[in-house]
Every structure is written in structure tokens, then in C-alpha cells.
Amino acid sequence: MTYIEDLGRQAKAAARVVRLLSAQAKNDALEAIAVALLEQQTEILAANERDLENGRQNGLTTALLERLTLTEARIQGMVDGLRQIAALPDPILKTDSQWVNKDGLRISRRRVPLGVVGIIYESRPNVTVDASALCLKAGNAVILRGGKEALESNQAIVAAVQAGLAKSKVPSTAVQLITDPSRELATEFMQLNQYVDCLVPRGGAGLIQAVLRQATVPVIETGVGNCHLYVHTEADFEQAYNILLNGKLQRPSVCNALENLLVDAEFAEKFLPEATAALIDAGVEILGDEKVVELVPQATLATDEDYATEFLDYRIAVKIVDNYEEAVAHIERFSTGHSDAIVTKDYSTAQHFLNDIDSACVYVNASTRFSDGEVFGFGGELGISTQKLHARGPMGLEALTSYKYVIEGDGQVRA
Template identity: 55%
Template sequence: MTSLNQIGQQAKTAAHKLALLDTSTKNHGLQSMANALIANQATILEANKRDLANANEMPKKFLDRLMLNEQRITDMANGLRSITQLSDPTAQIDRGWISDDGLQIIQRRVPLGVIGIIFEARPNVTADATGLTFKSGNAVILRGGKEALQTNLAIAKVLREALVQDNLPADAIQMVSDPSHESAQEMMNLTDYIDVLIPRGGRGLIQRVVKTATIPVIETGAGNCHVYIDKDADLKMATAITVNAKVQRPSVCNAAEKLLIHKNVAKQYLPTIAHALIDHSVQLRGDQTACEIVPEIAPATTEDWDTEYNDLIMAVKVVDDLDEAINHINNHSTHHSETIITNSLERGRQFQEQIDSACVYVNASTRFTDGGMFGFGAEIGISTQKLHARGPMGLHQLTTIKYEITGNGQVRK
């Protein structure tokens, strides 16, 4: 088993080579990796079957994340191909100017270097992360959960072999084969080689990495997302958006977990919306008023308002006004994605201005918080912090800036 120090050294060397590649070469490598995924899908699916067989005690909501099929492999390949169509940030100069001392100063986009990613049972992350880091000129060290180990190793092997065929550095992609907590902890402290660490998974994983890593961390993922139905919302729109935000794919971080509704329309609207959710097998938990309006709603606990369910469960609260909704969301959300359903432009703007989350919608589902939906190609994750990157993270967010200064003999006086 290759040690993490050796993996780090290899990734650092590969990162230096990647930073020198032109856009055309990187795009060719991405196409080769996409073709290799399709050509080797039988091998990948066989590895995935082994992981699924070993994961029979996992909750059903996590099995959906782990499971691959031909369509999901095709989607991964198409994600890599879509990245070739995106502008290469490292080929850009942000700006340039001449200082008062006659120095020519250029601000250029450059890769971060080596990016470490610790993630759970989402094998598509292996391909998505590889595509974005490779196009932005970064090497990546991936450490997935034990549940997806065989699948992740199979995907990484296919991608690495595609790079070898193109005479590109295979060590740009490194998969840690040891899924133990000890390897994760060691990776969190690999300061000599990893420039930034990105955790992707549940709140427990993310907080463990944030609290213990000695490497800079970009916090991502946890999504206690809210839908707020304002007093003048359209009932048909409110129902459609709430159902989509909750049930279209309940196990992901941009699925809505909470429904807030204005007291003026709660008696009229909540029965329709609640039964539409119940028809999709959603278990509802609510405050006292919500339970009185819809008897099928079970009483919520204090913990419900802060819980990310990743399941067909939703908590419901009746609020007095927009200000109470905003205050509740800012106090209980994970600052991921929130939406208001309203016919008032003024209240929609107030919601967007005062909600402290990465993505704030008016009259649209929270499910759109996604790098692909935003036109970024496959995303590396959704940042819920404020430093460096926030929201869906695409190519641009995987770069930093470098100043190149040229003079003709100037000295500072």
C-alpha cells in the first residue's frame, strides 16, 4: 500500500507538470478519460456490485448515492466532456496595469496546486472532481468512504490509464486505498503536499474535517434548506416547487428539508401542499399550528429544525410574517440554499438581501443549486462558507491569483 507521504509527493510533482499544460492538451485528456469510462463501464459496474453487496446494512437513502448504472456512468463521461467546453481560467489574465513607478503588473489565474478531497458514498465524485481539478491545472488526492472503495478504485484506475495513453501525468489522480479513520486523519495533516482540503458528505464528516485539519479547508455540502411560502404566493406554483425541492432527489444536499408558510395562507394552502407531499410518501413533522391545520402532520421536536434529513421527511412551521421566516432560516439553516415563493417583487428582494446563504431563490426550486445547472460543468462541491469560494464550485473557484511584475531597473526609494 502506497503511503500518504509518497502519494503527496507524486501529486505535487504532477501538479507542477499540469500547471504547464495548455488548454487543448487538457481538453484532449478529458475526452480520453470520458471515452475510457464508457469503454470500461462493465468493469466499473462489477466493482460497484461488490460495494453494494457489502453495504446491505446502509440506510436506503445512502444506497442511492452509492449505486451506479450505465446511465450514471454515461452522465459522468458527459460531465467530463462538458468541462472541455468551458473556459480555462488558467489561460486568462484577470487584469494588467502600469504602476506609478512604471512597473508592468499582471494579475493571472493559476491553479491552487494539490487538492485533497475526503468524501463519502458518492463514486461520481471521483470523476467529477478529477475533471474539474485536471482542467484547472490541479492534481487531486481522493479519499472516499469504505462503502464505495471498490468502485472508486476502479474509476480512478480507468482515468489514470487514460492519461497514460495520452502521455499525461497519471499521478494527477490519486485514490487513497485505505478507507480507515487513521488515513483520513493523516490526510488532514498532510500540509507539505496538499494545498487545500475539501470534505464532501454529511455534516458529521464536514465538521470533523473543519475542526481537526491543519490544511486550509473549504467547507461544503450540508444542506438544511428551506422553502418559504409568502402570504401572496401562487398556490399551484408553491405546491409544485415544494414537492420538487423535497422529493425529486431527497438524499442530496440541495433538497429542501423545511417548509415555512405565512399564517395568512396556512389554513388555505397547507392542506393542499401537505397532501401533495404525503402522496409522494413524505413524512411531515410540524409545529403546533401546522399539526392543527393538517392532522396527518406529526409534532416536530426542537432538533427537527436543525436536522438535514436526506430522506423523505420534511418539517413544517407556520410563521407570522416574512421577518420571522428570515430570522428562523438564518438561525437554523446551514447557509446552503433557500427559496421564497411570492408574487411580491419587494418581498422577494428583501428575502434575497437578508438571507445569509450561498444561494437564495425567488420562485424556483432549491434543487437548481448545482454546478451543472449553473453552467459550471461538473462541480467539486457546494461551499457554504464565505472565504475564497461560496456556492457551487467550478473551475474558477479552483484557482488563485498570481502577480507577475516586470520592471526596467526600478528600486524603491
């Protein structure tokens, strides 16, 4: 049995235990993990510093280093997230619907865990805790495969998680980490159909496409976020300005950050010079069409590739559009279906936008940075699904469940 097969076997056995545990037992396990994270905070931060130093030596960008960085505040955020998830209703064995058919059979549709969930992700060590907590609360076991840039951090975090589980009824093997970041093992993991029920890639476009190409385990596609902000001619200037800066600058390295800015021609002359000046002052590179370059001398000419790119960095592609229809056409062409927003005071235009844009999260007069499971009240998220099968948008507890039909009779046979 190979290393990956052994992880799968242990996870499958743990999943059978976890799915039968009470809500209280799972909540106790999450609290035990929270305590262990705080107790082992010094070790986790030291491991993270080793990853950061390796990242600096290997030329990681400022944005990627920011994603990788842990602090006491971020560890406290993980602990708070664990406790928020524990406070949520247990999704397992919830009855979605129930009816009696013409034969007198009582038929119920009940929520059940997926089983063993595999997560392949990059850079952000907080995902290790979020994914573990959500999977456990939903009655699943999880196998984690983080990026090599965060290996030391992830090992320290999983050590704390397993220490917490050792004090609970949840087997410590319900959360496991692949510690060898080789591509060969990653491919074997993606094809571990005997043990893994569902695979969730979380990271950039390259990672997600690689998983989709190589996996034989069912995949939920998540997260490439080429997110758009469309500033309509009837926009409130201050709202548009604040939403743009928040969407681009608060955390440029995350999937719900803005990458494209569209501005109606009638609004552009008064909006773009001031808005782009603030972005440039913050270190953002402006890429734009010919009209944008005329208005913003520091801008360079954008290509179609720029408009299609998830930068995850201090860059933004800007386009001046003649009207609403051109803006929608641009979004339809370049959006990845993650999160797109409009700023407008016109109610009719706002409602058309909500109907016309086929993304997982569509906003009116609000920042795309709100696309987040914790913000939506899910306690956290496994990722943001950009597909339409099974799960869409921020993936909370219910997205980590399936259902089964329970049929109760009194001796009926079919004629």
C-alpha cells in the same frame, strides 16, 4: 515514507507537470478519460453492485443507497460532464486585471492552480469523476478519499481515469485514490501540509465537522444543506406546490434538497393540507409545530433539533409563520447558508428576501435543486461552499484556482 506521504509526493510532482500543460493537452486528457469510462463501464457497474450489496447488508438507508447507485445513464452523465468541462475556457494564466503604477511597473494579476487538492467525500461515486475532471482542467493534481461504502466503485472508476491519463500528457499520478478507508490514514491525509495545498470535504455534517476539527491543511467548508422554502402569503399556489415537491422529492438524499418548509399563516390553511398530502403519499414524514399538527393529522410535533437537521431522507420539518419577519428569523437561526427560497408574487418582498437571506444561493420562485455547478454553467462542481473565504456556492473551475501578481519593469529600483 508512509503510504500517504508517498501519494502526496507523487501528486506534488504531477501537479508541477499539469500546471504547465496547454489547454489542449488537458482537454485531450479529459476526452481520454471519457473514452476509458465507457470502455470499462461493465467493470465499474459490477464493482458498484458489490458496494450496493454490502450497503444493503450493512443497513444503508434507501436514500443513501440511491446516492451510491451507478447506472449506464449515470456513467453517461459522467462522460457528458467531462466533455462539458473540456469545452469550457481554460481558467489558467487568465489575466484578471492589469495596470501600470506610478513607477512605470506593469502589474498583472494572473490565475494559477491551487496545486494538490485533497477531496474527502461520502457515498456518491460520481464525485470521483467530477472532482478529477475539474481539478485537472484547472491545472491541479488531486488525491481522493471516498467513503468505505463506495470503495469498490471508486477503485474501478479511478482505474479507468488512470487508464485514460496513460494515453495523454497528464501523469496518471495526477489522480490518486486512498484505498485504505481507515480513520488513522484519513487524519494523516488531513495533516499532509507538505504536499496538499487545499482540502475539500464533501458529505454530511459529521464528516465536514470532523475534517474542520482535525485538518491542518487549509479547508474549504462545503455542503451541509439545511435548505428552506418559504411560501409567502402572496405565493402562486401551483408554483409553491410544484417547487415544494421538486425540492423534496426529486432527490431527497442530496444537499440542495429541501429540509424546512415555512408557510405564512394566511396561506397555510389552503396550501398545507394538499401539499403535505402529496408529500405523505410519496412516503415523506411530516414534522411540524402545533399549528401544523392541527392542520395535518399525520404530522408529529417537531423539535428545534428537527428544524436544524439536514435529513437527506424522506422527512421534512414544517412551520407556520405569522409574517415575513418571523420566516426570515427562522431561516437565520436554522439555515446552514446553502440554498434558501421564497415563493411570492410580490416584487418588493422578493427583493427584500434576496437581500435579507445570507446564503450562498438565494432563490425567488424556483427550486433549490438548481444549486449545482453544471446547472450554473460551470460544467460540474467540486462541492457547494457555504463559507465566504476564497469560494462560495457551487465550486467550478475558478474556485480551484488562486492568483499571483506578475510585475514587469525596465530596471526600476525603489527609492
